[in-house]
Amino acid sequence: MAINLYYYASPATFYQLSGKLIPWFGWSAAILTLIGLYISFFVAPTDFQQGEAYRIIFIHVPAAWMSMFIYLVMAFWGAIGLAFKTRLSFMMSRALAPTGALFTFVALWTGALWGKPMWGAWWVWDARLTSELILLFLYIGIMALWAAIDDPQRGDRAGALLTLVGAINVPIIYFSVKWWNTLHQGASIKPSGTSMHEAMLAGMLIMAFAAWFYTIAVALYRVRTLIIERERNSEWVKALTGK
Amino acid sequence: MLAARRRGDWLTSQFFFVMVASMFPLGIGPDPNTLRMIGPGVVWVSALLASLLSLPRLLAEDFRDGSLEQMLLTPQPAVLLALGKSLAHWLIYGVPLLLISPILGIQFSLPAEAIAILMLSLLIGTPILSLLGSVGAALTLGLRGSGVLLTLLILPLYVPVLIFGAGAVDAIMAGTSAESHLSLLGAILVSTLLVAPWIAAAALKVSIE
Amino acid sequence: MLAARRRGDWLTSQFFFVMVASMFPLGIGPDPNTLRMIGPGVVWVSALLASLLSLPRLLAEDFRDGSLEQMLLTPQPAVLLALGKSLAHWLIYGVPLLLISPILGIQFSLPAEAIAILMLSLLIGTPILSLLGSVGAALTLGLRGSGVLLTLLILPLYVPVLIFGAGAVDAIMAGTSAESHLSLLGAILVSTLLVAPWIAAAALKVSIE
Amino acid sequence: MSESVATLSVHDLRCTRGDRELFSDMNFTLHGGEALLIQGGNGQGKTSLLRLLTGLAQPAYGEVRWRGEKLARTSETYHREMAYIGHLNGIKDDLTPIENLRLAAQLAGRTLDEAQAEEKLCQLGLGRCLDLPCRVLSFGQRRRVALSNLLCSNAPLWILDEPLTGLDVHGVALLENLLKSHVDQGGMAVLTTHQPLSLEGANIHALRVGGPAQ
Amino acid sequence: MSESVATLSVHDLRCTRGDRELFSDMNFTLHGGEALLIQGGNGQGKTSLLRLLTGLAQPAYGEVRWRGEKLARTSETYHREMAYIGHLNGIKDDLTPIENLRLAAQLAGRTLDEAQAEEKLCQLGLGRCLDLPCRVLSFGQRRRVALSNLLCSNAPLWILDEPLTGLDVHGVALLENLLKSHVDQGGMAVLTTHQPLSLEGANIHALRVGGPAQ
Numbered sequence A: 001m002a003i004n005l006y007y008y009a010s011p012a013t014f015y016q017l018s019g020k021l022i023p024w025f026g027w028s029a030a031i032l033t034l035i036g037l038y039i040s041f042f043v044a045p046t047d048f049q050q051g052e053a054y055r056i057i058f059i060h061v062p063a064a065w066m067s068m069f070i071y072l073v074m075a076f077w078g079a080i081g082l083a084f085k086t087r088l089s090f091m092m093s094r095a096l097a098p099t100g101a102l103f104t105f106v107a108l109w110t111g112a113l114w115g116k117p118m119w120g121a122w123w124v125w126d127a128r129l130t131s132e133l134i135l136l137f138l139y140i141g142i143m144a145l146w147a148a149i150d151d152p153q154r155g156d157r158a159g160a161l162l163t164l165v166g167a168i169n170v171p172i173i174y175f176s177v178k179w180w181n182t183l184h185q186g187a188s189i190k191p192s193g194t195s196m197h198e199a200m201l202a203g204m205l206i207m208a209f210a211a212w213f214y215t216i217a218v219a220l221y222r223v224r225t226l227i228i229e230r231e232r233n234s235e236w237v238k239a240l241t242g243k
Numbered sequence B, C: 001m002l003a004a005r006r007r008g009d010w011l012t013s014q015f016f017f018v019m020v021a022s023m024f025p026l027g028i029g030p031d032p033n034t035l036r037m038i039g040p041g042v043v044w045v046s047a048l049l050a051s052l053l054s055l056p057r058l059l060a061e062d063f064r065d066g067s068l069e070q071m072l073l074t075p076q077p078a079v080l081l082a083l084g085k086s087l088a089h090w091l092i093y094g095v096p097l098l099l100i101s102p103i104l105g106i107q108f109s110l111p112a113e114a115i116a117i118l119m120l121s122l123l124i125g126t127p128i129l130s131l132l133g134s135v136g137a138a139l140t141l142g143l144r145g146s147g148v149l150l151t152l153l154i155l156p157l158y159v160p161v162l163i164f165g166a167g168a169v170d171a172i173m174a175g176t177s178a179e180s181h182l183s184l185l186g187a188i189l190v191s192t193l194l195v196a197p198w199i200a201a202a203a204l205k206v207s208i209e
Numbered sequence D, E: 001m002s003e004s005v006a007t008l009s010v011h012d013l014r015c016t017r018g019d020r021e022l023f024s025d026m027n028f029t030l031h032g033g034e035a036l037l038i039q040g041g042n043g044q045g046k047t048s049l050l051r052l053l054t055g056l057a058q059p060a061y062g063e064v065r066w067r068g069e070k071l072a073r074t075s076e077t078y079h080r081e082m083a084y085i086g087h088l089n090g091i092k093d094d095l096t097p098i099e100n101l102r103l104a105a106q107l108a109g110r111t112l113d114e115a116q117a118e119e120k121l122c123q124l125g126l127g128r129c130l131d132l133p134c135r136v137l138s139f140g141q142r143r144r145v146a147l148s149n150l151l152c153s154n155a156p157l158w159i160l161d162e163p164l165t166g167l168d169v170h171g172v173a174l175l176e177n178l179l180k181s182h183v184d185q186g187g188m189a190v191l192t193t194h195q196p197l198s199l200e201g202a203n204i205h206a207l208r209v210g211g212p213a214q
């Protein structure tokens, strides 16, 4: 391979690289959010069944997607870290967790807000809702475990192991609507096509991309902080902060 | 590894279940219909909590007095150690629970077949709790506030077991078949049996360092 | 004595309660009417169990690392030490439970006034649990299988608290007044406050020898 | 016996553990400015004796007196004037050395500010570990944290059970100096150790517990 | 490197704890019939080094080899041929010394009958406490129980972290003899201690970890 992967896996290079990338992702996230919100509230038509309340979907669905996706990415980085002992991948995993928890919380919150008009209750014990709640607990548990272990290397590995164990929950969330007959709506975006109005779809996708870019920007920012913290005794950080 | 167990522990954990499960009628009121309805759920939740209550002791003592180190330094692979620990936990916690569950069933005036299914679901489900529990116990070894942390980490993983376990009994009481629930439980058991000891062994090594 | 507490512990114990209480709907089924009926009982039973779960840690660690010895050798009387330990237990276990109980109430779709009474009953009841618990923890210090033994000793003492505590909420939900239950609880609180620390202090001295 | 003279005295003391009698008919009196070194092989009852002296354990027969009064009657005063360090260090793993010292002082009803605690710890060579939780400290460093409690208390009577375990040569020398100056200033000490201890010049007595080494 | 020669070797070893580097660039090779005494003050990294040697901890850099192979690859053989006793005794408080010994043997895949266990324990002077739970034993007696495990294993490599703590003079002499005969018979030992150890005649090397005492 032409590119030296180890070169980019070194915290020092990654630090420089990510510093350049953050503004790009940050601004894209902000702009996409504005466009997405505009479409959601002014362009997309009123739903014939659900009225205006359905507009929560534009936040709810991207948040729910991200909550699951971020978890998978965390598990991926954790597994890489355990297998190849790369410090950076553990840091990526750590950097993603708070954002993941945030999106999970947002998905739960907006879902609950939406549930009140739709189902007449803030909360029902349906399989998808329950498994999403478990996801939140997993995020919190992992972060609590990290917080409880003083030694960073040990914490990295323990957290990665837990992340891997919890990863089975994600397919459960995703397929819960199929496996159990539940109150919650099934997937309307499938590989085979969609049943949605175009503007609705566009709004949702744009919001989803905004969430993506936001996640990347925030995660990179956190990784940079982590790198500085962990490598504070190394030559290059001293050179960086000493000047 | 199991030579170290004493008989006294057994009896006490049996009493424990009876008492925990007896608290519910006290807290909820004596109406038999309500009791019957919530019975399976309550027994299962007690099983989960009892498992949680006994987990911190599983490894913490060995860790503190240094025998865990010594065990990791035996020629046996750490996976076997983790598996043995789960088995030990199941023997002192799961088996007594299983033996006592018919009595709990009667306390909640469950019909006979529901009790049979309850026992069956516990028989399949409690080993899962022990296996997952050993992962949690290994991860939180020697940490500050490890008891609560353990709960936080492990309860989410316990939830599916609870749902299918209690679901099986509910199904039989609603007149449908419990088979699908039980076979799902069985599948979970097989997969945790294959995966959990490895992860627990890895976690042990991390924690001991 | 309390300087040693960290903020992280608090948050985790709050999550702990939410999780334990969320298990019941999962085990029992989502029907709001059933849930409403059993809600107060379940919250109270969880409070009892959570108290039990956190008790072994209360003194065991101090005992193991020798700080309990040192505390008994301070000029302060042992009764104050016992009282301080109960207070510490209540702060890390009772107060978070109290703060989180409204959320549990909503989960079980209890009406607002029932939630208020639930909180009031917990406010009076949980200190009793901590006080009694410290007696049990002191008695079982350093014994084999002390966790389960502790449960055996303490649960029977907890039962009256459970009955009046859950009874108060049930009464309000049945439309009658909760006052008599609450004043009984209050009476229990005062009497344990007067008696329990002395017994715990004596037990501590015996256990440390 | 006058109240005001600080003496620790032991009268006809007998100690039994389980069904074994460790020692009996023990009598001695310790005055200010004296140290008592308890000698004896493993399991002969040194630790058991020290715990009787602290009041943590009750004798099977006989009594221990402080300033002429039975321990049980004067326990508050006694605990104010006595410092005990046993085989267990009595320090909290989750706290840093500074926090540990301040916690101990607070429990004893004294106040100790951070600078003072830091000073005592540095005196014991722990300058580099002030901010680490005690969990990660080495065996000898943990022992030093426990010993630094002695520096903070101004108790006239020290009861030390094998204070030298885990200490390196510098640590031993440090402790010897501490002991010597404590005794020279009129303090008392009761201690055990299996290592040679050089307290030349100090007024030191020896007491052997148990029979011949088993 | 030949498989059959029992050597323990260390290559460019570096050990960091937290953000502190304890030592680096450590190299040595230990052959049969040699003992290595690790020296250094409190907190200099002796225990950390021994734990690296056992494989319980992973080095930050460099590697430890047994019979020329990296530890991670040969852990089963290595654990069969190595016995470690750390600061913690690794004995169960609820069991009697005999039960403890037999449990340890069983875990290691050996068998040890009661008479054998009793013999080893008597050899270490524990004849009077065979049937007491270890919880009630004295500090030194507990240490002796841990050390008696050494007698039962026939491991060629002993790794001992301050084995002398808590032992009385007889105990120290006993252990010195044990060590000497182990090394003379071609065994290896890596050990630390802060007490003087007289192993005259044995082939003993010394290694100092860490810089000057802090």
Ligand code: HEM
Binding pocket: A057, A060, A061, A064, A065, A107, A108, A109, A110, A111, A112, A114, A115, A116, A118, A119, A128, A129, A130, A132, A133, A173, A174, A184, A185, A186, A187, A188, A189
């Ligand atoms: C707290 C309650 C809720 C939670 C935890 C929750 C969770 C989720 C999750 C995890 C997804 C993504 C799964 C997927 O893409 O297949 C999702 C999607 C969705 N949710 Fe919810 N939800 C909640 C409440 C609601 C409510 C009340 C409604 C409306 C009646 C709703 C409507 C939808 C819709 C339409 C989707 C998109 C499905 C798709 O097109 O793929 N959700 N929700």
Ligand SMILES: Nc1ncnc2c1ncn2[C@@H]1O[C@H](COP(=O)(O)OP(=O)(O)OP(=O)(O)O)[C@@H](O)[C@H]1O
Binding pocket: D017, D018, D019, D020, D022, D040, D041, D042, D043, D044, D045, D046, D047, D048, D049, E129, E132, E136, E137, E138, E139, E140, E141, E166, E168
């Ligand atoms: N229940 C019991 N039955 C019989 N003997 C007991 C019992 N409890 C303790 N012992 C014995 O009492 C003695 C206690 O000794 P102690 O701890 O005072 O010894 P020590 O002189 O401090 O020894 P070390 O130098 O090892 O610290 C031990 O020999 C122990 O075996």
Ligand SMILES: Nc1ncnc2c1ncn2[C@@H]1O[C@H](COP(=O)(O)OP(=O)(O)OP(=O)(O)O)[C@@H](O)[C@H]1O
Binding pocket: A151, D129, D132, D136, D137, D138, D139, D140, D141, D166, D168, E017, E018, E019, E020, E022, E040, E041, E042, E043, E044, E045, E046, E047, E048, E049
């Ligand atoms: N997380 C950490 N951050 C900084 N320093 C640490 C950390 N963990 C351990 N240390 C230091 O590493 C050293 C570990 O030393 P180790 O236990 O190997 O010492 P030792 O030579 O065995 O000492 P002793 O003679 O007291 O047993 C201690 O000085 C300790 O303070």
Ligand SMILES: [Mg+2]
Binding pocket: D046, D047, D048, D087, D161, E138, E139, E140
């Ligand atoms: Mg002793």
Ligand SMILES: [Mg+2]
Binding pocket: D138, D139, D140, E046, E047, E048, E087, E161
């Ligand atoms: Mg050491």
